[in-house]
Amino acid sequence: MASDTCISSSGDELDTQLLFSGTHSILLDPSGINTGSVTFTLSQPITGSITINGSSVPVSITRPGQDARLTFSGTASQQVTVRLTSNTIGLVIVSLLKPDGTSLTSSTSSASSFNLTTQTLPTTDTYTVRVDPAAANTGSITISVTSP
Numbered sequence: 001m002a003s004d005t006c007i008s009s010s011g012d013e014l015d016t017q018l019l020f021s022g023t024h025s026i027l028l029d030p031s032g033i034n035t036g037s038v039t040f041t042l043s044q045p046i047t048g049s050i051t052i053n054g055s056s057v058p059v060s061i062t063r064p065g066q067d068a069r070l071t072f073s074g075t076a077s078q079q080v081t082v083r084l085t086s087n088t089i090g091l092v093i094v095s096l097l098k099p100d101g102t103s104l105t106s107s108t109s110s111a112s113s114f115n116l117t118t119q120t121l122p123t124t125d126t127y128t129v130r131v132d133p134a135a136a137n138t139g140s141i142t143i144s145v146t147s148p
Helices: none
Strands: 046-049 057-061 068-074 079-085 092-097 103-109 125-133 139-146
Touching: 046 057, 057 068, 057 125, 079 092, 125 139
Parallel strands: 046 068
Antiparallel strands: 057 139, 068 125, 079 139, 092 103, 092 125
16 A cells, blocks of 8 residues: 655655555545645556666656666676666666565666666576656656676
């Protein structure tokens, strides 16, 4: 279950949630005696795959609140660097997630190009690069994963 305690007039987002089959509800509970209207938009993350030392992958995020997740296969003790170029999103949070979904490293940047800190992969498994634009930002970014 996800919750947010404040929705601003410029918009807000809840990060990606894993939903199971069935019916789900969204509850809006205005503070005090406030009234008005709200538009909700549900978005699935953009998904795909990337290969270590392979071609870079361009990602376009067209809806506010949408994330992107690219997966790759990694080997225990392998060093990898996630490289980001051509960032038109603005402020974006990029994370390298371990197979269990927890963060191995992350960085927040609005630079046109930047790298995550080089990491040594703990296990042989599938890893995820998650791109999470700040606030209602949209745009594109190009991702590559390299191993020295």
